[in-house]
Amino acid sequence: MDLIFSLTLNGLATGMLFFLLAAGLTLIFGLMDVLNFAHGGLFAWGAFTGVWIYGLSGNFFVGILGAIVAGLVLGAITEYLIIKPVYGNHIQQILITLGFMLVLTEMLKVVYGPNQRAAQPPEYLDGSFTIGDVTIIKYRLFIILMGIIIFALTSYVLKKTKIGLIVRAGVMNKEMVQALGINIRLIFLAVFMVGSAMAALGGFLFAPYSGVIYAEIGLDYGIFAFIVVVIGGMGSLSGSLMAALLVGLAQAYMQYYVPSLALAVNMLLMAAVLLFRPQGLFSVKGVSTK
Amino acid sequence: MMKTLLKVDEINTYIDQFHILQNVSFEVKTGEVTVLLGRNGAGKTTTLRTIMGLNSASSGSVVYKDEDITKQNTHHIARKGIGYVPEDQGIFADLTVGENMRVAMQKEDDATKERMDWVLNMFPDLKKFWNKAGGQLSGGQKQMLSIARAYINENDLLLIDEPSKGLAPIIVEKVMESIQEMKEKTTIVLVEQNFYMASSIGDSFYILDDGMTVHSGKMNELKDDEVLKKKYLGIA
Amino acid sequence: MRQLGKVQISTWVYLLFGCLLAVVPFVYDNLSMLFLIIQIFIFGIFAMSYDLLLGYTGIVSFGHAMFFGVGAYGVSIVLERNEPTLFFLILGILVALGAAAIISFIAGVLTLRLKSHFYAMLTLALAGLFLVAAEKMRSLTGGSDGLIFTIPDFFKDRTNMYLLALISLVVIFFSLRRLTNSPLGRVLVAIRENEQRTMSLGYKIFPYKVIISVISGVVAAFGGVLYALSIRFIDTTVFAVDVTLDALLMTIIGGVGTLIGPIIGAGLIEYAHHFLSELSDVHWIFERWIILFGIVYILVVIFFPMGIAGSIKNMYMKRKHKKEAKVQQKDNQIAS
Numbered sequence: 001m002d003l004i005f006s007l008t009l010n011g012l013a014t015g016m017l018f019f020l021l022a023a024g025l026t027l028i029f030g031l032m033d034v035l036n037f038a039h040g041g042l043f044a045w046g047a048f049t050g051v052w053i054y055g056l057s058g059n060f061f062v063g064i065l066g067a068i069v070a071g072l073v074l075g076a077i078t079e080y081l082i083i084k085p086v087y088g089n090h091i092q093q094i095l096i097t098l099g100f101m102l103v104l105t106e107m108l109k110v111v112y113g114p115n116q117r118a119a120q121p122p123e124y125l126d127g128s129f130t131i132g133d134v135t136i137i138k139y140r141l142f143i144i145l146m147g148i149i150i151f152a153l154t155s156y157v158l159k160k161t162k163i164g165l166i167v168r169a170g171v172m173n174k175e176m177v178q179a180l181g182i183n184i185r186l187i188f189l190a191v192f193m194v195g196s197a198m199a200a201l202g203g204f205l206f207a208p209y210s211g212v213i214y215a216e217i218g219l220d221y222g223i224f225a226f227i228v229v230v231i232g233g234m235g236s237l238s239g240s241l242m243a244a245l246l247v248g249l250a251q252a253y254m255q256y257y258v259p260s261l262a263l264a265v266n267m268l269l270m271a272a273v274l275l276f277r278p279q280g281l282f283s284v285k286g287v288s289t290k
Numbered sequence: 291m292m293k294t295l296l297k298v299d300e301i302n303t304y305i306d307q308f309h310i311l312q313n314v315s316f317e318v319k320t321g322e323v324t325v326l327l328g329r330n331g332a333g334k335t336t337t338l339r340t341i342m343g344l345n346s347a348s349s350g351s352v353v354y355k356d357e358d359i360t361k362q363n364t365h366h367i368a369r370k371g372i373g374y375v376p377e378d379q380g381i382f383a384d385l386t387v388g389e390n391m392r393v394a395m396q397k398e399d400d401a402t403k404e405r406m407d408w409v410l411n412m413f414p415d416l417k418k419f420w421n422k423a424g425g426q427l428s429g430g431q432k433q434m435l436s437i438a439r440a441y442i443n444e445n446d447l448l449l450i451d452e453p454s455k456g457l458a459p460i461i462v463e464k465v466m467e468s469i470q471e472m473k474e475k476t477t478i479v480l481v482e483q484n485f486y487m488a489s490s491i492g493d494s495f496y497i498l499d500d501g502m503t504v505h506s507g508k509m510n511e512l513k514d515d516e517v518l519k520k521k522y523l524g525i526a
Numbered sequence: 527m528r529q530l531g532k533v534q535i536s537t538w539v540y541l542l543f544g545c546l547l548a549v550v551p552f553v554y555d556n557l558s559m560l561f562l563i564i565q566i567f568i569f570g571i572f573a574m575s576y577d578l579l580l581g582y583t584g585i586v587s588f589g590h591a592m593f594f595g596v597g598a599y600g601v602s603i604v605l606e607r608n609e610p611t612l613f614f615l616i617l618g619i620l621v622a623l624g625a626a627a628i629i630s631f632i633a634g635v636l637t638l639r640l641k642s643h644f645y646a647m648l649t650l651a652l653a654g655l656f657l658v659a660a661e662k663m664r665s666l667t668g669g670s671d672g673l674i675f676t677i678p679d680f681f682k683d684r685t686n687m688y689l690l691a692l693i694s695l696v697v698i699f700f701s702l703r704r705l706t707n708s709p710l711g712r713v714l715v716a717i718r719e720n721e722q723r724t725m726s727l728g729y730k731i732f733p734y735k736v737i738i739s740v741i742s743g744v745v746a747a748f749g750g751v752l753y754a755l756s757i758r759f760i761d762t763t764v765f766a767v768d769v770t771l772d773a774l775l776m777t778i779i780g781g782v783g784t785l786i787g788p789i790i791g792a793g794l795i796e797y798a799h800h801f802l803s804e805l806s807d808v809h810w811i812f813e814r815w816i817i818l819f820g821i822v823y824i825l826v827v828i829f830f831p832m833g834i835a836g837s838i839k840n841m842y843m844k845r846k847h848k849k850e851a852k853v854q855q856k857d858n859q860i861a862s
Contacts, residue, residue: 168384179342264655
């Protein structure tokens, strides 16, 4: 009982991190038709920058803020320098974002040094507590809560605010949005920045969770983000949440029972979805934000 | 002499390698309804899209209110006061009627409210289905929503692409009525295949054929010109 | 006729270069430098196979390492389990190439119908699966410890290995050039330029893509074979994403769709890798040499999508264009 609960909690926490990473990817794809292979790099940058600022300030939430700011800034740079020149050309997009991923990863080593870094949750989130006979690790619970908050916030913005409506309208018909007098480029930029900030936040939350971070986490976790986005359906936020939790749970259980096959199972899942249901498991219409 | 609001001068537009518009020129006078006529594939839709900046002209110019807007971005063009009702209506399917209107509204001032009242008065269906998803509306309702979206802003020119297409006659009457009323406040360029509709609300006309402007004049002259109608419009 | 004449001149130039390179080991016997050049030849072959995919059909694969690895493991496993005779070497090569052909056929049939984004991801996933499989099937692959094996004595000699790699490179280069200049190659280029239009011209695109991906897979596997033979040791890193990335960098920087470009790219990157890594004693920044290439790569994608070879070719064409505008127009149509 304790084991199953613990694995489930672990899986949900992992899933929430995947969600934070996949959310930006799926929105960027839905709106801009751009698959950003550098997205994982922002996750890694968020992790290192957040941990650095957390270390400087001694305040975990300042670290969170730092990661988010880093994500916003890097997102803006990425959109402006890397994505903008190649809108509408898929092959060039794939090539250039992949190249940028390399640069981001290597730059990380230049800025923060090539070694891995340890990270700890703050005292008040460290340790665990027990209810009945189950043990709950505080930090995992915290990640799940953060995931729920971010999902709720994003859903609210997309459903209720004007900018959210414009983003959803843009997913459906970019030309019409422009013909109504809206500068879709600015919307692209905003979505790109927010999506990158979510990835960076995910990276920072990941750091104390895994205990150690290294430059290649971008590449390693970027793959999970792609798996999630494919399974959830490109462009679907709630689809990504469901898929992220599914992949997170699969990962947690596999890692406990058959650790050697954990990644392979998720890869196979993605391959199967791509081959048999390329629009994703949770997406009804292919592109939807519901 | 009425003032020229829009002047399209010798524009050429390519889509891929196809030369769609070949030296298309026409003028739109303030307060008039100018109708673009012509067979399918004559280039009417591309003409409207080129004005909106959705297709780019390789040469020639589009001058609106004495300003060259040929190379401007679509959203800038729209902000200058040009509303666009595309052929496929361009409804945001997952958004409700109300949300479609909200995305379209550039301001929320009294004038916008006034126009909103007019719209809901003219198209009571929109009020009725305010919370229904745009994708679930009937063809006629989508057309009304699309017109409403273009009219809600303070636009001096509306580009309306085949509003009668695929609609039941009774709905066509309704759409015509709305255009006739809008005409009082704004200038309109109308692409229309339905000659009855075109001739009853149009003031002047241009005929496009194979991407070229081949004829123009006053609508009431065209009504009696059987030869021209037969040659370019296939109307006996 | 004019076209034919030009091809012959460039063929002679390439052959001359090949002969010059063949003399190198006899006049200059720095072992580590020879080893570096061997690696350049091998990655030149691998990058050409990548160029066949990317440059001639417009497919971006993130899993090309899969075939490189299959080739390397194929020959290694056969040699590790048998006597290092010429017979088993040839058998090993055939096993490696056969396995790559079968795998690339199956993978191609499964993946090539997908859109570019999905294709890239699926190939990434497939290569990932091969990496996991190589790690897990310890009895066959030695897992992460890798395999050490011996090869026939003849090829233990560095000069002979060098000549083997060089001859392979030259033969594969001319064969692929022949292939891409054939009617089949023209269809491939048409697919890359405009898939819809090629389809509407009545070409069934899918079989062409499968054929090309099988050829590309087999050539990549041969690169893997030579790689394994040249270092006589192999581990799971041959399946790593980095291997695919190397091919991608070499192809893009060298020049997509030119075949000679990837070889130039392989030379540049392998040499820079070697040279800049040595400089890391001077300053640690040189250990991060990949940044330099990443940035160059990005700039190339944006500003010189034709790469080094493609840009030179373009410049050459333009100059010629001025001289004989009319004839050139025809050539251009054929070349593009």
